[in-house]
Structure formats: C-alpha cells, structure tokens
Amino acid sequence: MAEAATLGVPADAAPKPALTRRKLAALLALAVSSGFQQGYFVPSFPIITDRYRIGVAALAWTVTAPALVAVVATPVLGVLGDRLGHARVLRATACVVAAGATLIAFAPDYPVLLCGRVLQGFLAGFLPLMFALIRARHSAEDTRRAIAHLSGALLSGVLIGNICASKLQTAALSVAAVGAVMGVVMLWRVPERGIRPRLTPEAVGVDWWGAVLLAAGLVPVLLALHEGAAWGWGSLPVIGCVGAGMVSLVTWVVVERRRVAPLIDVRRLFRPRLLPVFIVGWCVHFVVLGGQISYTTYFTARGGLGLSSSAVGPILLPAFSAMALFSALTARIGKAIGYRSALILGAALLLAGSAGVLIRHGSGADFAVLLALAGAGMGLIAGAGRILVIDAVRPEEVATSEGLFELLITLGAAVGSAGYAAILSSAANSDGTGGYQAAWSVGAGVAATGLVAATALAYRRGRDGPQAA
Numbered sequence: 001m002a003e004a005a006t007l008g009v010p011a012d013a014a015p016k017p018a019l020t021r022r023k024l025a026a027l028l029a030l031a032v033s034s035g036f037q038q039g040y041f042v043p044s045f046p047i048i049t050d051r052y053r054i055g056v057a058a059l060a061w062t063v064t065a066p067a068l069v070a071v072v073a074t075p076v077l078g079v080l081g082d083r084l085g086h087a088r089v090l091r092a093t094a095c096v097v098a099a100g101a102t103l104i105a106f107a108p109d110y111p112v113l114l115c116g117r118v119l120q121g122f123l124a125g126f127l128p129l130m131f132a133l134i135r136a137r138h139s140a141e142d143t144r145r146a147i148a149h150l151s152g153a154l155l156s157g158v159l160i161g162n163i164c165a166s167k168l169q170t171a172a173l174s175v176a177a178v179g180a181v182m183g184v185v186m187l188w189r190v191p192e193r194g195i196r197p198r199l200t201p202e203a204v205g206v207d208w209w210g211a212v213l214l215a216a217g218l219v220p221v222l223l224a225l226h227e228g229a230a231w232g233w234g235s236l237p238v239i240g241c242v243g244a245g246m247v248s249l250v251t252w253v254v255v256e257r258r259r260v261a262p263l264i265d266v267r268r269l270f271r272p273r274l275l276p277v278f279i280v281g282w283c284v285h286f287v288v289l290g291g292q293i294s295y296t297t298y299f300t301a302r303g304g305l306g307l308s309s310s311a312v313g314p315i316l317l318p319a320f321s322a323m324a325l326f327s328a329l330t331a332r333i334g335k336a337i338g339y340r341s342a343l344i345l346g347a348a349l350l351l352a353g354s355a356g357v358l359i360r361h362g363s364g365a366d367f368a369v370l371l372a373l374a375g376a377g378m379g380l381i382a383g384a385g386r387i388l389v390i391d392a393v394r395p396e397e398v399a400t401s402e403g404l405f406e407l408l409i410t411l412g413a414a415v416g417s418a419g420y421a422a423i424l425s426s427a428a429n430s431d432g433t434g435g436y437q438a439a440w441s442v443g444a445g446v447a448a449t450g451l452v453a454a455t456a457l458a459y460r461r462g463r464d465g466p467q468a469a
Contacts (some may be wrong), residue, residue, distance in 0.1 A: 003053050023145070026186045028153045029129050030094060034185035035157020036127050036164075037101060038274045041117075041174045043165035043313040045296045051170075052110040053129040057227070060421035062117045064222055067414030069121025071407050072215045075263050077125035078403035079206050079385040081132060090129040090301050091187050092264050096122045098180035105177040124410045127154070127386070135390060135398045143329045152328025159320040165313055210256055210263030217249030218411070225418035230425070264404060267344040275400070276457035277385050280347055282412035282451030283406055284381045287354050287443045288319075288374055290416015293422060294439045295367065304436070305364060315364045319375030326376045330383025339384045339391075340458045346380030355444040358437065374447075381450075388457075416446075438440060 014438045041062070049059060081089040100119025107113035134146045139383065165172040224231075224241035233238045240302040256262040269275065298304035299312050307315075326333075326346075353374030384400060393401040423439040 002215075006125045016436070017284075027133070027150065028219065029186050029297045030090075030183045031130070031150045031153035032124060032157035032160070033179050034097070034123050035154040035159075036161040037097065037120055037157075038154075039158030039161025040165040040176050041104075041161075042296060043162055043316060044170075044172060045293075046300050046312060047170055048113070052113065054110055056293065056297060056421055057230070057425050059297075060293040060417050061114060063289070063293060064414045064421075066117045066119075066121035066123070067410045068215075068218060068222060069118050069418065070124030070415065071218060072211050072409045073122050074124045074128065074403045074410065075400065076206060076211055077122070078128050078400045079263065081129050082400070083206070083256065086129045086132045090126065090133075090183070093122050093125050093129070094180075094184045094187050097126075098177070098184050099418060101177040101180040105173040108369075114241055118404070121410075124406045127151075128398075128400075128406055129392060131386070132398045134228035143390065145333070147386050147390065148328060148331035148383045150199040151330065151379075151386060152324055155320065155327045155379055157325035159324045162313055162316055162320045167313075184397055186331065207256075207259060207261065207263035210252065210259070213248055213252035213255060214263070217245050217247075217252055217393065218414075219245070220248075221245035222418045224412060225422050228422050228426075264407070265400065268401060268404060269462055271298050271392070271459075274389060276453040277343070277388050278408050279414075279453035280343055280381055280450045280457075281409040283446050283453070284289070284346070284350050284378045285409040285412035285415035286419075286446050287350060287450075288314060288378045289413035290418075291354070291439070291443050293417055294420045294436060294443075298361070298436050299364070299367070303306035307364060311364060315368050316358050316371065318368045322372045323376035323379040323382070326379030327383045328379075330380060330387065333380065334384055334387060339388050340454075342380050342384040343388065344451070344458055346384060347379030347447070347454040349380070349453050351377075351447040353377065354440065354447040357440050358444060361440075412414065416443075441466045 040199060045059060046325055048054070048062070052058075077093055096119055100116045100122075103116030103119065104113055130150055131147060135143055161172070161176065164175055168175060199290055220241035224238045224245070228238050251428075256264060257267050269278065290335050295316075299307050299315060314402060330339075333345075337345075350373075353370045353372070353376075356370040356373065357367070360370065384407060387399055389405045390398055419442065420439045423442065424435045426435060
C-alpha cells in the first residue's frame with residue numbers, strides 16, 4: 001500500500017498486465033539505439049566540418065535544431081500517446097528517427113544533413129512514452145529499476161556510438177542508420193494488445209496552437225544567439241528576434257494557462273517537488289551536451305590541443321562510460337542514500353568537472369578525467385531526476401510530466417549549444433581560437449546553479465517516499 005501511494009497509484013486500482021520480457025527487451029534495444037543516435041554524431045564533428053566545409057555556427061545548428069524540435073515535439077508526442085496509445089506513438093516516432101538517421105548517412109550536402117538532424121529531434125519523445133508504458137504496469141521499485149536501466153541503456157548507446165565514431169569514422173553514419181531501422185523492426189514485432197487509453201471528455205485533440213506559439217517563441221531567440229556575433233549584438237535583427245520571441249513566449253504562457261487541456265501545464269513547472277529537479281536537469285544538459293561544441297573544437301584547434309579528429313572519441317570515451325555506469329547504478333545508489341542525495345552528488349560531480357576544465361586544459365588526459373567527472377554527474381542526474389519526477393506525480397501525469405522534464409533538458413542542450421557557439425564565434429572574430437575560457441566559465445556558473453537547486457530540494461520539507469528522500 002505504501003509503495004503504491006508513493007507513486008500515486010490508488011490502492012484499489014486494478015493493475016494492468018506487466019510487460020513481458022520480450023517487450024522490455026525491445027524497449028531496452030530502442031533505448032540503446034536512441035543513445036547511439038546521440039553518441040556517434042558529436043565525435044564526427046571534425047569529419048562533418050571537413051566534408052561539408054562549415055564553421056562553428058553552422059555546426060552548432062546540428063545540435064540546436066534537433067533540440068528545438070524536441071522541445072516542441074516531446075509534449076505533443078506525450079499527448080498523442082495518452083490519446084492514441086503509447087506503444088503506437090512510440091513506433092511511429094521510431095520510424096521518423098530512422099528516416100532522419102538514413103538522411104544523415106547519405107546526405108549530399110549540409111541542408112540535407114540538417115534535415116536529418118531535425119528528424120532526430122523526435123528522439124526526446126522515446127523515454128516519456130517508454131516510462132508511461134512501464135509505470136502503469138509495475139510496482140514502484142520495479143519502475144525505479146526500469147527507469148535506471150533504460151537511462152543506463154540510453155547512455156550505453158551513447159558510449160557505443162562514441163566508440164563506433166572513433167573507430168569507424170565516416171562508416172559510423174551508416175551504422176547509425178542500420179541501428180535505427182533495426183530498432184524499429186524490434187519494436188514493431190511487439191505491438192501493445194488489449195490496452196486502450198481512457199479519454200476524459202476534455203482530453204480530445206492536441207493543443208497545436210500551443211505548439212506553434214512555443215516554437216515561435218524559441219526559434220527567433222535561439223537564432224539571435226547563433227547569429228548575434230555575425231549580425232552584431234546590438235543590431236536590429238538581433239533585437240527584433242529577441243523581442244518577437246519574448247512576445248510569443250508571453251502569449252504562449254497566457255494562452256496555456258487558460259486552456260482546459262494545454263500542451264504544457266505551465267503551473268506544473270513551478271511545483272515545489274518538481275521545479276528543482278527541472279533546474280538541475282536543464283543545467284547538466286546545458287553544460288555537458290551544449291558544451292560539446294566547445295570541447296570538440298578545442299581538441300582539434302591549432303590554438304587548442306591541435307589533435308587529429310580521430311583523437312576526439314577516445315578523449316570523450318571516459319565521459320560516456322561514466323554516464324552509462326552511474327545512470328545504471330542510480331537505483332542502487334538512490335536506495336542507499338536517497339534519490340535527492342543522489343541528485344546532489346550528481347550536481348557536485350558536474351561542478352567539479354566543469355570548473356576543473358578552467359584550471360587544467362593542457363592535454364587530452366586532463367579533459368578525459370574532468371569530463372568523466374561531469375559525465376558521472378550527468379548519469380546520476382539523468383536517472384535520479386527522472387525517478388523523482390515520476391515519484392512526484394499521479395499515473396495519468398507520467399507521460400506529460402516526464403515529457404516536460406525531457407523538454408526542459410533538451411532545451412538546456414539547445415540553449416547551451418547556442419550560447420557556447422555565440423561566445424566562440426565572437427572570440428573567433430578577434431583572435432581565431434579565443435573564448436574557450438569564457439565559455440567554460442559560463443558552464444561552471446550554470447553547474448553551480450544546478451548544485452544550489454539540488455541542495456534546495458534536499459532541504460525541502462516532506463518526502464517523495466521511503467526511497468526518494
């Protein structure tokens with residue numbers, strides 16, 4: 001009874017049939033494939049730069065564009081999952097991602113490559129849909145273990161993608177496409193039978209206007225961040241983009257607060273049990289994923305380490321390994337010290353790694369160790385954060401609340417990528433390779449903010465449950 005109450009399951013509710021091992025294996029395989037799609041691309045930056053002859057700003061769009069799509073697509077996919085069935089929407093989303101990986105593998109030019117990356121933005125919808133499937137069919141402890149294992153599988157896929165990109169170079173693009181198609185095939189063979197979503201009278205349709213207003217608010221702001229160095233930070237285009245974006249975002253908040261079934265429940269953002277978790281997740285993705293553009297370019301820059309493109313993967317390998325390991329261990333660590341304490345530990349590791357780069361950045365070994373610390377922090381935050389979110393909401397809120405968490409962390413990656421690119425582009429206009437210290441200082445400040453938020457959650461009165469204190 002206590003365990004059911006922890007996760008908001010009514011004591012007298014009839015549980016749905018547990019997922020079979022075959023279905024769980026398919027979800028794990030899809031999580032690995034999803035991680036591969038995210039892990040192989042960044043180590044391929046030097047190859048992509050040479051092949052398509054693009055600079056830092058254009059390269060950053062390959063990170064920011066899918067993150068932007070994810071911000072808008074994730075809540076839409078969650079709502080569609082609630083309306084049409086989570087497994088059905090998950091299969092359709094996997095097909096879209098596979099199409100994107102195929103475009104990337106055979107892209108003849110940069111615009112086609114970017115289109116493929118845009119389609120890969122739908123990756124962010126995978127985990128909320130998976131968690132919604134598991135959450136309704138398993139006990140609290142089994143759900144927590146499944147979340148940790150899926151998060152670990154995702155980051156293991158990132159690790160595998162990193163290794164393949166390092167060893168196979170350009171062939172890794174084709175491997176990614178094949179893996180994405182195989183993930184679709186495995187998922188398609190295990191359809192969800194006999195389970196229909198229950199719709200309330202007001203839960204019909206999708207808030208498409210909310211999606212349009214959200215996109216209209218985010219796109220111009222991120223465009224201004226990307227192009228600010230080229231246009232001039234005080235220029236009319238930059239001011240116009242920021243102003244238009246702010247107006248759209250304010251309008252979006254007003255509209256969403258008045259809707260019966262909004263795309264995103266804005267009030268949920270400010271729940272005391274969720275807001276600190278959202279902040280920590282946003283910060284870690286800003287620093288680790290958004291900051292990848294600064295690390296990888298510094299490794300190969302003449303004024304940086306001056307290494308070959310093949311050295312990028314091995315330097316990042318410890319970071320991806322630490323992400324996967326600590327994410328998979330989240331359930332054990334959380335059970336031992338509490339999930340809030342695990343969140344604090346992850347934020348402290350993130351700060352140690354991101355601040356350490358400011359002090360030691362003279363060799364690949366320095367980066368390997370420090371980014372491994374940050375990666376371990378990200379792994380803990382990825383697992384503990386998702387568990388804390390799902391523990392804090394009712395069963396019918398899992399897909400939307402977890403989708404909101406994924407939305408915010410992908411937005412963190414998008415803003416981080418744009419911010420780092422803006423700093424580096426501004427510095428490139430003056431001395432060609434400067435700005436890294438400034439970019440890493442911003443990252444350390446964001447990491448410190450995450451640690452403050454995690455600590456605030458730990459000292460908040462009340463508990464999420466016997467295991468999540």
